[in-house]
Amino acid sequence: MSTEVNAIQFFSGFQVSDLWYLAKGAGGTIVISAIAISVGTILGCLFGWALSVSRWANMTLGSVLDVFRSVPLIIQLLLFFNFLPILGLPVGPFAAGTIVLIFYTAALVAQVARGGIEAVPSSMRNAARSLGMTYWQDIRYVVMPVGLRAVLPAWTGVALGVLKDSALVSVLGYIELLRASQILVTRTQEPFIILTIVGLFYFALSYPISKMTARLEQRWQYD
Amino acid sequence: MDYTFHWRPVIKALPDLMEAALTTLEAAALSMIIGIVLGLVLALLRLHGNRPLYLFATVWVEIARNTPALLQLFFFGFGLGAFGWHLSPFMIVLCGLSFNNAGYLAENFRGGFLAIPDTQIKAARSLGMSASQSYLHIIIPQVFRLIYHPLTNQLVWAVLMSSLGMLVGFRELSGETQFLASNTFRLFEFFLAAAVIYYLLVKIVLGTSYLLCRKLFRY
Structure with a gap:
């Protein structure tokens, strides 16, 4: 039996060209997390500002955002992905994953942004x-320079967290780095080497940013 | 909207879900305890270890912090299979979460240790305590007090991260939910129920931690 399976080349070893496939997967990870982080940050800053100015927003918006931080991302993804067909909306894994990740990011960033505004x-x-500054001048020239410095490390933490959590979108079927690795593992049956390479990919994405922020933070301490 | 919601299967399965929620809490708590012990050791190695030990601890911490938790779980689940080590789903989740928790907590502990003034340990030593005594009775209690809130956050993360067990076949809250959902085809209803239970679990954890904080750290 097993010789027959081998005869039709069901499995084949890990090849150099598979690295290119993983790199494309990494591209998927970068795309989805870049969209989620950029849109989520803008949305999160708006939410954070709303939280800091109004007690009413704090109670309503605050408790909605709290849900995003208290329910596992994987449940949020599956819930949203299964909710769309109920509404009759045919939305693919990429769009569904991106939307959930955006709100997840926004909920985390809102907390950070609120902290930044209150740090001033x-x-x-x-x-x-x-x-004589107007309200928006005050925000632009006083709150932003001071607040941004205060929250940069926390924001980077959120961004890197989203980069890593984007691996969960693989559950919906979007082919990003982790999903690509699973496909390769199924074909090559060499999980150890492939998971190691994928780990290196993620590490290469995340480590430089975290080190850079740490250095920036250290430099700002002496200003 | 042509969809009719059916809540009966969910209500019938509530006892199973509650039991699974307990499994989730157990896995999270156990991985947290192991993570605290390992994290303390890693933090001390990074602060006082010799070169090879420092490198070992640093590599552990950086890998845990810079790769997705799901990848770490897969590594324990499938990667180790290459060496013929086959862990049970529970062990996969426990090892993966403990590895991750230890990495994050090590940095918290390191920050805590650095924040305790040197004079504390000098005073302890001059009172005749040994090095380990002064750490155990003077430094570590203060560190725990300092990092109590990060510790609570990490526990919440552990509860949320344990949901990844679903992808390695562990029947905690998410795994059980997925099993029941695909058995009854009521996907949305079951995942909504799971979301509500997770929300309540997190609130319970935070509330307990708040009460414990008032009891433990009141002067």
């Missing part, structure tokens, strides 16, 4: 206003 002492903002 109110006396400083009052001073800006009393110098």
